[in-house]
Amino acid sequence: MIKYTVKRLLQSLVTVLIIVxxxxxxxxxxxxxxxxxxxxxxxxTEEQKQEQLLAAGLLDPIPEQLVRFYGDLVRLDFGESRRIxxxxxxxxxxxxxxxxxxxxxxxxIGISLVIGVLIGILQTRYKNRIPDHxxxxxxxxxxxxxxxxxxxxxxVFGSRxxxxxxxxxxxxxxxxxxxPLVCLSMTSIAWYALWTRRxxxxxxxxxxxxxxxxxxxxxxxxxxxxxLRNAFVPIAQYLPQSILSTIGGSLLVExxxxxxGMGPLLTDSIxxxxxxxxQTLVILYATLGIVGVFLGDVLMMIIDPRIxxxxxxxxx
Amino acid sequence: xxxxxxxxxxxxxxxxxxxxxxxxxxxRKCSLDLYEGETLAIVGESGSGKSxxxxxxxxxxxxxxxxxxxxIMYDGVDISKYKTxxxxxxxxxxxxxxxxxxxxxxxxPLKVVGKQIQESIELHQGLKGEExxxxxxxxxxxxxxxxxxxxxxxxxxxxxxGMRQRVVIAIAVACRxxxxxxxxxxxALDVTIQAQILDLVHSxxxxxxxxxxxxxxxxGVVANVADRVAVMYAGQIVEYGLVNEIFYDAWHPYTWAxxxxxxxxxxxxxxxxxxxxxxxxLFNVIKGDAFAPRNKQALAIDFVKEPPFFSVSETxxxxxxxxxxxxxxxxQPHSIRRLREKMRERS
Numbered sequence: 001m002i003k004y005t006v007k008r009l010l011q012s013l014v015t016v017l018i019i020v021x022x023x024x025x026x027x028x029x030x031x032x033x034x035x036x037x038x039x040x041x042x043x044x045t046e047e048q049k050q051e052q053l054l055a056a057g058l059l060d061p062i063p064e065q066l067v068r069f070y071g072d073l074v075r076l077d078f079g080e081s082r083r084i085x086x087x088x089x090x091x092x093x094x095x096x097x098x099x100x101x102x103x104x105x106x107x108x109i110g111i112s113l114v115i116g117v118l119i120g121i122l123q124t125r126y127k128n129r130i131p132d133h134x135x136x137x138x139x140x141x142x143x144x145x146x147x148x149x150x151x152x153x154x155x156v157f158g159s160r161x162x163x164x165x166x167x168x169x170x171x172x173x174x175x176x177x178x179x180p181l182v183c184l185s186m187t188s189i190a191w192y193a194l195w196t197r198r199x200x201x202x203x204x205x206x207x208x209x210x211x212x213x214x215x216x217x218x219x220x221x222x223x224x225x226x227x228l229r230n231a232f233v234p235i236a237q238y239l240p241q242s243i244l245s246t247i248g249g250s251l252l253v254e255x256x257x258x259x260x261g262m263g264p265l266l267t268d269s270i271x272x273x274x275x276x277x278x279q280t281l282v283i284l285y286a287t288l289g290i291v292g293v294f295l296g297d298v299l300m301m302i303i304d305p306r307i308x309x310x311x312x313x314x315x316x
Numbered sequence: 317x318x319x320x321x322x323x324x325x326x327x328x329x330x331x332x333x334x335x336x337x338x339x340x341x342x343x344r345k346c347s348l349d350l351y352e353g354e355t356l357a358i359v360g361e362s363g364s365g366k367s368x369x370x371x372x373x374x375x376x377x378x379x380x381x382x383x384x385x386x387x388i389m390y391d392g393v394d395i396s397k398y399k400t401x402x403x404x405x406x407x408x409x410x411x412x413x414x415x416x417x418x419x420x421x422x423x424x425p426l427k428v429v430g431k432q433i434q435e436s437i438e439l440h441q442g443l444k445g446e447e448x449x450x451x452x453x454x455x456x457x458x459x460x461x462x463x464x465x466x467x468x469x470x471x472x473x474x475x476x477x478g479m480r481q482r483v484v485i486a487i488a489v490a491c492r493x494x495x496x497x498x499x500x501x502x503x504a505l506d507v508t509i510q511a512q513i514l515d516l517v518h519s520x521x522x523x524x525x526x527x528x529x530x531x532x533x534x535x536g537v538v539a540n541v542a543d544r545v546a547v548m549y550a551g552q553i554v555e556y557g558l559v560n561e562i563f564y565d566a567w568h569p570y571t572w573a574x575x576x577x578x579x580x581x582x583x584x585x586x587x588x589x590x591x592x593x594x595x596x597x598l599f600n601v602i603k604g605d606a607f608a609p610r611n612k613q614a615l616a617i618d619f620v621k622e623p624p625f626f627s628v629s630e631t632x633x634x635x636x637x638x639x640x641x642x643x644x645x646x647x648q649p650h651s652i653r654r655l656r657e658k659m660r661e662r663s
Contacts, residue, residue: 208421208424211422211484212424212435214408214488215408215415215439215440215487216491217439218405220399226427230425233426303426304425305471306471
């Protein structure tokens with residue numbers, strides 16, 4: 001297990017390194033003007049710009065810059081933001097934002113996991129009856145209506161009828177995060193309900209359930225003792241990944257309710273050519289993705305005894 | 317045995333399935349008596365209704381199937397009228413248990429096998445916790461699994477097919493049922509393992525005084541384990557009797573055809589006989605003897621009127637017009653006579 005983990009981590013490191021290098025090289029192909037803020041561009045003369053670039057080492061040959069970049073990474077120095085917040089370390093720019101995104105994200109995952117799985121269970125229990133149909137209608141509605149339309153419905157209903165704040169504010173985070181949370185959870189509730197129902201019905205039709213029935217176990221106990229846990233295995237695999245990816249925030253929801261989270265940051269930083277922020281975000285997302293998949297595999301191995309990540313006689 | 321009262325008695329059971337708006341009659345007025353302590357084998361080809369018929373004894377028909385006629389008397393109650401799960405709970409496991417065909421899929425892959433056996437013990441023997449665990453380990457030992465203490469904590473994938481079937485049997489038997497239905501328990505297993513499983517069921521049957529129903533299409537299994545045999549064709553039992561009577565003095569043409577196809581009876585260099593044609597479509601109403609279209613020696617009446625049961629002996633009945641005194645004299649086929657001679661030589 002330890003051997004496997006180490007090997008897997010090393011592989012992940014190589015993957016991240018390749019991604020980072022590609023992004024770094026692509027960004028170096030941009031015109032050097034983008035290393036300055038809009039203000040600086042107006043004021044500086046050509047000589048001043050060259051001087052600045054030379055001082056920052058940005059005119060060195062690319063391999064040299066790359067090595068320096070790796071060195072910075074090892075020291076966890078991600079540089080400073082130039083255009084979004086001039087002179088502020090990138091870590092700080094991202095840090096304050098991801099806390100908000102992650103808080104909202106994790107709460108929403110909690111909510112949707114509980115409600116979604118519950119709906120899925122009810123749908124299975126009353127398959128082809130009214131509760132099942134209602135659940136299916138909800139799933140289809142959420143998935144087929146464009147997000148902006150359903151978000152608008154939530155917004156109008158929430159602010160007009162219930163009088164909830166329609167904008168997120170850091171001074172009043174409690175009530176003002178209700179509507180963003182509803183929107184964030186809406187889709188994932190449908191997702192969890194869909195898959196819970198699907199996997200539970202899959203399990204219900206298996207032979208071991210027949211044997212459990214034959215030996216005289218009642219349906220309720222079959223559901224709790226046998227079906228639910230087995231159906232949860234495939235869902236659990238994606239859980240760590242979805243928790244980690246909440247750090248990234250939701251572009252749409254955060255824009256819609258003006259949540260100062262991570263969602264719009266990547267597009268903003270690309271639009272405004274803030275290279276250091278772009279680089280750091282890419283590293284962050286790549287790492288989160290890779291770690292999420294890895295944790296998912298480990299989690300699945302813990303709950304499903306049939307799965308071993310380590311083959312006999314060495315790693316797979 | 318015929319003098320005893322049957323412990324389970326099915327009369328004219330009819331079972332229908334609805335498939336896409338059409339009705340399929342899987343069991344057509346089928347009757348069966350089961351006597352205490354015996355081993356009854358039900359044989360017949362795939363689709364003849366062996367499994368469906370016995371599944372109706374424990375209310376395990378698929379959702380689209382139901383008993384539409386007849387009765388199944390057990391313990392003085394007509395269980396064919398049972399509808400709710402609560403009613404079936406008084407039968408399932410407690411009185412009648414079942415071992416299914418495929419041991420590879422019959423166990424929950426995410427639960428240690430010991431716990432799965434323990435579940436049935438806690439349900440039916442009134443033991444809890446440590447005591448139930450002890451009994452589960454004892455059960456594993458009883459079904460011939462070495463190292464039961466260690467095996468208790470292992471998962472199904474750590475067991476071979478034969479071992480898993482032993483576990484499945486342990487689960488079924490741990491309910492302490494009166495009747496054990498074995499639905500092709502050895503079909504999915506190696507030939508060498510088959511014999512071991514049959515022996516195991518036999519010894520458990522003796523030890524725990526169970527009545528066993530085997531569902532199989534393997535006549536070799538039948539000859540080894542059964543006291544009585546019932547032959548099923550197209551949703552009906554067409555002939556039943558003691559195992560010797562069926563093997564050496566069969567009268568239904570379908571039983572003849574089955575026995576003639578036994579590889580053991582084949583003559584070197586000759587092609588092994590097979591039954592031509594296919595079983596009737598059960599969506600249609602069947603007129604006369606269901607086997608008549610595949611029977612080269614069918615009588616005219618076979619196509620018109622369904623035959624009743626005729627007695628060959630006190631214990632042996634066959635549902636064929638051949639046994640009607642008015643029927644033209646029909647000899648048992650060569651192979652059946654050869655079987656009988658073989659048996660005489662041996663005794």
